């Protein structure tokens with residue numbers, strides 16, 4: 001177990017969680033628990049002051065939704081909760097304490113009830129060159145970076161036609177929700193931008209989807225994956241299933257089917273793994289490194305610790321043969337059940353998904369709602385409507401709706417947010433070179 005270190009010379013300040021309930025992780029699961037606890041209150045520990053609405057990230061990357069609109073301020077979303085901005089780093093179960101690293105130094109937060117909702121991180125494999133050259137797609141920064149990167153490849157292709165194949169080959173690895181939607185949405189951005197780069201009109205970008213499994217959207221039950229495959233193939237996407245990445249270099253990727261593609265764009269969305277802190281808490285874990293919880297979401301063998309979301313292996317009475325997949329839909333339903341359990345209304349967790357869907361570019365989508373298949377504009381509208389309706393703040397939902405409407409009428413916003421690139425460059429370039 002990760003132990004809280006013995007006190008250093010300066011005593012570490014101690015705080016008590018509001019109403020005794022401490023939630024570590026203010027993402028989808030944690031923030032909803034705090035919101036649903038209402039006036040009872042809780043303390044949330046989270047590095048950022050807002051919750052990221054991840055299903056909107058592909059549209060943020062594609063310029064269909066403003067980056068700011070995809071995040072919800074935690075203080076507004078959970079007005080009765082106290083927010084400690086920082087990272088939980090250790091748990092002392094015997095003392096009922098969590099150590100948190102904040103900008104002002106470490107703080108120990110005491111709890112009576114602890115909720116762990118730390119989420120997941122991108123599953124990076126030991127593939128040569130992957131960490132150095134691939135772009136991850138998990139945070140708001142990743143989405144902005146991807147968008148800037150793609151816009152720059154278009155300009156480079158125009159300026160350096162001899163290497164056009166390298167600039168205009170876009171490889172997405174991992175055909176889950178994130179990979180499939182990101183490819184389709186960024187492809188739409190490129191289509192909308194194309195006419196502004198007239199020298200590229202005779203060229204065709206090469207979109208490649210790579211996945212080690214035999215199927216797209218394999219983790220999503222039902223026929224959604226087959227529909228997505230048909231739709232993407234019709235749009236000219238080169239889909240390579242049962243294929244793995246063997247190495248990544250600055251200008252190329254080598255695949256297990258023997259091909260090597262010239263590319264500067266490898267987007268890595270090949271799954272997630274439980275947050276690394278989970279492995280150091282001394283709690284029971286399953287084979288995938290997720291915290292094992294029971295039907296009431298309580299950690300096995302503990303009476304005062306619960307875990308939900310991507311970092312937990314959550315049994316679902318509606319799907320007894322498998323634990324919940326890592327999706328917002330499930331994290332939200334688990335949060336609803338947990339808020340009731342914490343309020344004393346004990347009942348096992350049970351949730352049957354009413355539908356699934358994915359957006360695949362402007363007015364394109366696929367969805368199943370109560371078993372009914374939807375395609376094209378209707379599916380796209382249903383998926384977008386679902387996301388808008390799930391955003392926990394009306395003002396945010398209206399902004400997202402308006403963004404969608406504007407991008408429908410005027411196309412994807414193809415401005416590059418250069419400021420996000422400028423800052424690090426200014427930091428590492430010697431001052432005398434900056435004027436150049």
Ligand SMILES: Cc1cc2nc3c(=O)[nH]c(=O)nc-3n(C[C@H](O)[C@H](O)[C@H](O)COP(=O)(O)OP(=O)(O)OC[C@H]3O[C@@H](n4cnc5c(N)ncnc54)[C@H](O)[C@@H]3O)c2cc1C
Pocket residue numbers: 024025026027028029030045046047048051052054055056057058086087088089117118119120137138139177178275277308309310311326327328329330331
């Ligand atoms: C690009 C993308 C698209 C997706 N699209 C969909 C979709 O369309 N539909 C769907 O259902 N699901 C989708 N998902 C999956 C969904 O985002 C997750 O399943 C969901 O966010 C899980 O909720 P969570 O609370 O477990 O984790 P998260 O929402 O990730 O929250 C974890 C929180 O913990 C915080 N944290 C991290 N470290 C610490 C620490 N040391 N101390 C305290 N706090 C910490 C993080 O900052 C974060 O706020 C998508 C995911 C991605 C990346």
